[in-house]
Amino acid sequence: MASQDRLNAIRTLITENAPTLQRQAPLLQVEGLSVSYGSHEVVSNVGFELGRGKSLALIGESGSGKSTIARAVLRLLPRTGQATGRIAVDGRDILQLSERRFRQLRGRAIGFVPQDPGNALNPVRTIGSQAMEAAALVDEPNRAIRKALVLETFAQVGLDNPQRVYGSYPHQLSGGMLQRVLIGLAVLPRPQLLVADEPTSALDVTIQKRILDLLSRLQQDLDISLLLITHDLAIAAERANSLVVLKDGIVQEAGSTAAVFSSPASTYAKKLHADVPALNPNRYYKLRDPGFRFLDAEGNNSPKIEVKGITKSFTVDGKVLTAVDDVSFTVPAGTTHALVGESGSGKTTTIRLLLGLDQPDAGHISVAGEKLSGRSHHSLRPVWRNLQLVYQNPFTSLDPTWKVERLVREPLDRFGIGTRAERAERVREALSNVGLGEHLLSRKPQALSGGQRQRVAIARSLVLKPEVIVLDEPTSALDVSVQADIVEVLLSLQASLGLTYIFVSHDLALVRQFAHTVSVMQRGRIVEHGNVRDIFDNPREPYTLSLLESIPTAATPARAPLPQLRRIISQEQIA
Template sequence: MTGRLAREPFDENGTRVPAPRPGGHAGDEPIVAVDELTVTFPGGTRAVDGVSFDLAPGASLGIVGESGSGKSATALALLGLHHGTGARLTGRIEVAGTVVDDGDPERLRRLRGATAAMVFQDPMSALDPYFSVGSQIAEVYRLHTGASRREAWSRAVEVLDHVGIPHAARRAAEPPHQFSGGQRQRALIAMALALRPKVLIADEPTTALDVTVQAQILDLLHGLREETGMALLLVTHDLGVIAGTVDEVLVMQRGRIVERGAVRQVLSAPGHDYTRDLLSAVPRVDAPRQRALADGAAPTEPLVRLVEVRQDFPVGRGLVPGRHRTVAAVDGVSLDVRRGEVLGVVGESGSGKTTLARMMVRLLRPTGGRVEFDGTEIGGLSDRRLAPFRRDLQMVFQDPISALNPRRSVGESIADPLRTAGIRDDTTIRSTVREWLARVGLDPDRYDAYPHEFSGGQRQRVGIARALVRSPKLVVCDEPVSALDVSTQAQIIDLLAQLRTELDLTVVFVAHDLAVVRQVSDRVAVMHGGRLVELADADTVYTDPRHDYTRSLLAAVPVLDPDLAAERRAERLALVR
């Protein structure tokens, strides 16, 4: 085999002597062997370029890099998932003795699930919304084992219980939409475990999850590896995720491996400039804030005032005909958003933070309480009477690909607020949009390009341009960087900071990533169960939190020190027991 990044020693006869590997023993044959893998997509884009690595039985390996680095393309190749896509593969892949790259359909079918299984990033895309979670796990089990329906259902309930789904026998009969995001990811892990695979490949399994659920999923993967002896390949852009989860790490850039080593060594003393750049881009809760207000003092005049706001949503059917039961997504919250500040809003999924943010810009009308903007009560205004305020109330959404119309150019999407404002002159519109494309760091000549032609970070820049094109007073950013890699995340945060200064914006920054929130916020509001449980300046919240819930959130934030990560995992497991 040629091109191996870290070669084993050879004896005097020229025979390779395998060195001890994390999770294995000297002499172990690798469970995964990849040699000079190249993946070229239609059109000539080489996503993976000469990648070689081994994974020993029971060992764990992390692959990290930015979007487009080739890490997911490498992971998909291990299960032959590029076959039939038009991609061209060269090199050799062997998983548990199965040669993957020859594309034999029957061989690949036996490999997937039974020998190696994959957990994907988005469980809602990976699970069929029309069938119960249990039936989908049972079907996989039956296809590979020939088990009866009763046996397969029993196995589905067993693995759901194993991954921590409460009341697994009952929950197995429910469809995916009745599971939370973290529970859906647990269900995917359960499906992967049903056939007791020797290798588990997890592709960005925690990207869209809040910090506490992310910690639970990572603890689960770690515990399952120790319990079952399976090997783990973890693909992620978050270096904090790998610190306490894997033994070794590969760093990929533009399809190539640029660094490999023990996770402790790579994180503490990286040898490649690219790795150092990735580490420097990782936001940290223990680092001082990068930016404070220009005048050094917090403003006190409120631009937005919420007084006992409430938002009730219907759930199911009530006992009385014509009436529905309701749940309070936001339950009596009062706070001010000060003119010119950045207010961070944090909390787990379901805490009410996004609902609160949408009421601030009146995308939702509160069911109780008052929303005041610049001294005027807007909470109860009709859409017609609210129209004059729309210019000053803007939102940047979490998922730019969903927020942008795929059938319209990005230029026309940015132009929509201008046309809504009554501007009809196409020359003026095009000139203004081109100016904003340049302002957010995009090529003005791409006015007529479509969303699919842009990367995730570029699409988020388009969303920011559309929100700011009419120079609003308030911008609410709802998880604007949660799906982006750390370097792109840092670029978007820098852009927002620059535009905030230039335009004298007031910003509400909603996120589940506490490290990001600390870097950008003057004050931080902590939401839990629809209520505001803590509100203080950023330094106080992070260095001297007053509420137990805030402390639990901070304790779940990934850290770059493997020893500290292991210590915190042990503390979490002790609390569970």
């Protein structure tokens, strides 16, 4: 068939199906939805529609109500939660159904992909035994056939060895593989609606792209409607046909992705847009400018950090694993150097060596002229006054039984610095530097927001007035708006105090905003190194290019109107 004939056939198919498309009611209709816990209303009068075979993203910060709405759609609210309004799936108001009748829909008509595969899967049972529970939702009495369907679905979601996955325990699989397992179990019964709650928030950028590509492909191949929960506007813009922007349980803005993304009307949507690193790579250019000037003058200054030829190997199950292989880089004072790469690339081992927590097998490391390699922990204590660490997760890095005042003061106590009054003054100064008031001194971590906790962790690292701070994924557990606040605090402190940062991250868009230089790590080696602008604008290595291509963009994929139309386009490869 000639190209023109194929195009005519597609046009005819669209025309013939236009009346059908117009008659089809939305698969999911949410009208006047409110959710309360006791007397506290957390979602107020929310409404939206999701068409058949379409995708809609609920976006907003933590506490915006997006996950609560998803739980209401899934009828998974806790006993204290009360939902009112109307949630219709394929015309049936599920809020009016009994639990027994709704149970027939859960899994079969409505599938669910949770956020954390580590918590969603039972660690003491094999993947196969858990998969067979999902397969029980398929109307097939033969167990052998159900197992074959499980293996076929595992292959469909891109798991290379389905039989091995079937017999494995969760701890034997990577995070990306576990998320594919969850997606496979969700689509196995062929639901009409798939609810995905932050399905990639804990994954590397390349694995994130593969998972999102998989969801998009399954959505098209199986004609599934996708309700995507995310705080990342870039992901929502790239993957969804329409958006609903939430804040404090209230819809701020709703409409087609193109309209909301290109011309946000609400103040909150505009702020979300501004806070997404992928969409605003030069947001902090003025704050980073002093660091770039230090780079230009690097030849006249000795580096603040020097890592030269370090190697580190471990023995695992009788096999020698080289985690870091001949790694070298230098960091001028007052600049930020980023280490990027997928999980297993050697980033964490490198910073453990840099902090003196492990010793390299070969090579040497110096910080502020002090050599770290080959020294005991006791002899490193003076070095650690100038070398501090901010951990990844503020929800686990702070002692929950201590108050903020003690958390920030502890480093001063350990090093015996100053009088009691001087320590109290330095604690207040450190809190002020990160934008926190003295009224928080008596609070414990559970009484703080995620952003406040991470500011406390940064204040704790600053109280010793170090020259170098290692930032290990310091914003990965935070919403994009809170992340923007933390980044601005860190860069302001660097500009005013001349701090030197080592920044470990898998978020390349954030690295582009934050760092001055970058080392790209793969399988323990540095494959590319240099000025962040040069690396991002002109990557030389295929691996670096693959990382950069995984950054979400604003381009939304074109969606064909009918499954059979999609098949024609796919078969004929017509764009």
